[in-house]
Amino acid sequence: MSKVLMKGNEAIARAAVKAGLDCFFGYPITPQNEVPEYLSKLLPDAGKVFVQAESEVAAINMVYGAAGAGKRVMTSSSSVGIALKQEGISYIAGAELPCVIGSVMRGGPGLGSIQPSQGDYYQATRGGGNGDYHVIVLAPESVQETVDLMKEAFDIADTYRNPVMVLADGLIGQMMESVDLDKPVKKRNLEPKTWATTGMKNHEGRNITNSLFLDSNDLEQHNLKLQKKYNEVIKHETKFEMINMEKAEYVIVAYGTTARICRSSIEMLADNGIHVGMIRPISLWPYPKKAFDLIPKDVKGIMVVEMSLGQMLDDVLISNKGRHKVAFYGRAGGIVPEPEEIVEAIMTFDERVVD
Amino acid sequence: MIKYERSHGLTEKPTHYCPGCTHGILHKLVAEVLDELGVLDITVGVASVGCSVFSYEYFNCDMQQAAHGRACAVATGIKRSLPDNIVFTYQGDGDLASIGIAETIHAANRGENFTVIYANNTTYGMTGGQMAPTTLLGQKTTTSQDGRNKPSHGEPIKMAEILSQVTGAAYVERVMLTDVSNIRKAKKAIKKAFTYQMEGKGFSLVEVLSTCPVNWKMTPRNAMERVKEEMVPIFPLGVFKDVMTDD
Numbered sequence: 237m238s239k240v241l242m243k244g245n246e247a248i249a250r251a252a253v254k255a256g257l258d259c260f261f262g263y264p265i266t267p268q269n270e271v272p273e274y275l276s277k278l279l280p281d282a283g284k285v286f287v288q289a290e291s292e293v294a295a296i297n298m299v300y301g302a303a304g305a306g307k308r309v310m311t312s313s314s315s316v317g318i319a320l321k322q323e324g325i326s327y328i329a330g331a332e333l334p335c336v337i338g339s340v341m342r343g344g345p346g347l348g349s350i351q352p353s354q355g356d357y358y359q360a361t362r363g364g365g366n367g368d369y370h371v372i373v374l375a376p377e378s379v380q381e382t383v384d385l386m387k388e389a390f391d392i393a394d395t396y397r398n399p400v401m402v403l404a405d406g407l408i409g410q411m412m413e414s415v416d417l418d419k420p421v422k423k424r425n426l427e428p429k430t431w432a433t434t435g436m437k438n439h440e441g442r443n444i445t446n447s448l449f450l451d452s453n454d455l456e457q458h459n460l461k462l463q464k465k466y467n468e469v470i471k472h473e474t475k476f477e478m479i480n481m482e483k484a485e486y487v488i489v490a491y492g493t494t495a496r497i498c499r500s501s502i503e504m505l506a507d508n509g510i511h512v513g514m515i516r517p518i519s520l521w522p523y524p525k526k527a528f529d530l531i532p533k534d535v536k537g538i539m540v541v542e543m544s545l546g547q548m549l550d551d552v553l554i555s556n557k558g559r560h561k562v563a564f565y566g567r568a569g570g571i572v573p574e575p576e577e578i579v580e581a582i583m584t585f586d587e588r589v590v591d
Numbered sequence: 592m593i594k595y596e597r598s599h600g601l602t603e604k605p606t607h608y609c610p611g612c613t614h615g616i617l618h619k620l621v622a623e624v625l626d627e628l629g630v631l632d633i634t635v636g637v638a639s640v641g642c643s644v645f646s647y648e649y650f651n652c653d654m655q656q657a658a659h660g661r662a663c664a665v666a667t668g669i670k671r672s673l674p675d676n677i678v679f680t681y682q683g684d685g686d687l688a689s690i691g692i693a694e695t696i697h698a699a700n701r702g703e704n705f706t707v708i709y710a711n712n713t714t715y716g717m718t719g720g721q722m723a724p725t726t727l728l729g730q731k732t733t734t735s736q737d738g739r740n741k742p743s744h745g746e747p748i749k750m751a752e753i754l755s756q757v758t759g760a761a762y763v764e765r766v767m768l769t770d771v772s773n774i775r776k777a778k779k780a781i782k783k784a785f786t787y788q789m790e791g792k793g794f795s796l797v798e799v800l801s802t803c804p805v806n807w808k809m810t811p812r813n814a815m816e817r818v819k820e821e822m823v824p825i826f827p828l829g830v831f832k833d834v835m836t837d838d
Contacts, residue, residue, distance in 0.1 A: 306672070434676070435652070
């Protein structure tokens with residue numbers, strides 16, 4: 237139960253090992269390089285697999301192969317690298333294979349910057365891969381929560397046979413905090429992977445991992461099956477935190493590092509007699525729409541704060557269903573907002589209302 | 592008296608391959624080798640994208656279907672996970688030599704201990720006969736309608752020769768399937784490739800000069816002649832790498 241001081245990226249690596257990671261496949265990209273660096277030593281020392289692939293494209297397809305072989309497997313990357321993995325993520329979702337993807341967001345578009353950003357909300361929750369599929373996306377706001385969500389991510393992936401992304405930003409990746417690596421996570425009954433391609437001597441008949449269904453009726457049935465699974469995920473895996481909602485005049489919606497900063501802003505506003513609550517989505521997909529039903533009717537409005545120019549804002553507008561005024565404050569390009577800026581944004585709420 | 596029996600390495604499913612296409616012969620050879628080596632129940636094959644996309648329905652072993660060009664990456668993931676299993680990819684020239692060339696060369700360079708069966712028919716068969724990196728100079732395809740020309744398209748890429756330069760490759764041979772004697776040679780090469788894998792020697796690849804009578808617009812017989820007369824001068828047969836005989 238002892239706490240140790242470590243960076244978010246090291247926490248991603250060590251939590252994955254604690255979760256029983258068998259194989260890691262990755263490619264260098266800032267600001268997540270410590271993840272493969274730690275794992276390149278930890279995994280081989282434990283008799284496990286680490287491969288530095290020739291590209292992000294190859295890495296995610298190695299993940300496909302190892303996941304299909306029944307292993308606990310992950311990759312990690314950042315923004316531009318995640319963009320390259322999208323095809324593979326669609327295949328993994330289509331073939332119903334479990335894996336974990338660490339994504340440490342940096343500034344974009346294009347080569348962008350290596351500074352922290354939340355500009356990949358769309359990339360994570362909508363994805364760039366083809367087809368009707370979803371990636372389960374979990375967004376921690378601290379190094380401890382990164383550890384906890386990483387460990388849970390593997391179980392969630394195995395439960396639903398679906399990719400799970402742990403979405404951090406460069407600040408969490410590079411920030412040092414004290415963490416407890418052994419904090420217990422929810423116990424789940426995981427079924428043996430009887431579907432894995434381990435050779436016919438290990439199971440009845442042939443096992444095949446595949447996402448090709450040339451017959452339209454077969455493909456529709458496959459999509460309906462996936463949809464049914466996604467509905468189960470929405471029902472059981474939606475995670476969020478609500479704070480300070482009693483007497484709230486305004487409600488902030490923020491995730492990850494931004495939520496962390498907003499906590500300070502909320503304290504500063506309280507000192508000035510303005511009560512502000514917060515919804516902090518932890519699962520970005522499924523999005524905690526039901527949290528918005530719990531907002532008191534008499535709040536003056538919802539303030540969305542992001543390190544982007546408004547991406548999660550779409551999900552807030554969908555979830556709000558026109559009930560409250562919604563305003564937005566965002567910084568982009570790798571700039572992390574100061575708590576005072578968010579205080580100012582609340583004070584000037586009416587000027588920031590979006591349609 | 593049974594004179595000829597379907598290999599246990601193949602399922603009962605009839606293949607979708609066109610008349611005169613050599614995929615049928617090649618599937619049979621791979622299946623027979625896996626059966627004869629007694630490894631069918633520990634084999635995991637990787638199907639690629641192209642005409643052989645459905646090979647997961649034909650080989651009687653566990654299979655994974657890979658994205659276009661990524662078979663060697665998928666195979667790396669499988670073999671690293673299951674080092675005691677036998678792993679192979681079955682890829683065409685569009686898949687392996689174009690979109691998947693990086694995955695192929697790096698898998699070879701890491702000395703990944705699996706086997707690649709590479710069918711080179713100088714065209715994209717499944718999509719309707721477009722120009723491939725292996726298309727011969729002068730060869731007319733749907734995207735080189737006046738014939739492949741060097742100034743615009745470069746010359747056909749020679750994967751066996753390229754891979755022979757890669758240190759991690761243990762065994763690379765090019766064969767063809769035009770007659771009984773060459774089919775036997777091809778089977779011998781495939782068996783050697785899998786045997787090297789079983790012995791842990793590293794990456795092995797057999798390039799198989801293949802026919803595509805439909806997209807070449809030839810009769811099966813003329814297609815076989817074309818392999819001998821037009822392909823072999825550009826893609827010579829033989830062993831390009833063998834760690835057991837090389838210095």
